Amino acid sequence: MAEDIDIDIAALQKRMDGALTSLRQEFLSLRTGRASASMLDPIMVEAYGSTMPVNQCGTVNVPEPRMITINVWDKGMINAVEKALRTSGLGINPVVDGPIIRLPIPELNEERRRELAKLAGHYAENARVAVRNVRRDGMDQIKKAKADGMGEDDSKIWSDEIQELTDQAIKNIDKALDSKQEEIMQV
Known part of the structure; x- marks a missing residue:
């Protein structure tokens, strides 16, 4: 049964959440023309x-x-x-x-706003890469468990769960990026 396999979904979730937390911290350092x-x-x-x-x-x-x-x-x-x-x-x-x-805090000109928005996109892409690396680690755990005797059905259940975590984490990153870019471009 899937419960007998040693795949730590909570640890994967925590690592994905860590990527989002790190991204939000990086976003704080981006100057938006407003004092903070x-x-x-x-x-x-x-x-x-x-x-x-x-x-x-x-x-x-x-x-x-x-x-x-x-x-x-x-x-x-x-x-x-x-x-x-x-x-x-x-x-x-x-x-x-x-x-x-x-x-x-001086007003940002349009060119600087675009540069900051691009930099925010770069930070978000780094966070997405971190989430994908966590997904890869989870999938590697499933492959190892399959080699140790996990059934096809169980591996499919675990794979789907890890993919769902990944999709949700990337959706949260995209939402944070959209919000930050909107804040940066606001005049």
Whole structure:
């Protein structure tokens, strides 16, 4: 019976969900012309002899749709935080105002929006490849189980279940991509 075979559908599902979670995390780093504190998550600051995320150097706020502020806790760290922001590649010019660093988010032009939408598509394709790799691993488990005596009917049931998981995961990735591309292209 299919219940006797050692195919861990829950583990495959978890790995596919992990690909979607990773994709959503990558999408957070894409600038959409709107301020978001998560835009600063990948930025690291040289502080106290090591590197740390910006959000561990000060309070990050989004007071208005096109502005991020960082209230740096240690006044000696202001220059280091400013330098990290300037060299981050976000294309944002920090303005220092005492212990507060203001980050005005400029409007995106049409060409940059298209580039970001294409980059989002690239991220989504990487997530689809990860899901397909998980599917392949599951199918390999079925082949091994067939070699160990699994019946044709059981292998067909497992194959269908893994394919259904794969289809659902790819559908979720496509839905996330459509949503992100719509957000990017919104003027």
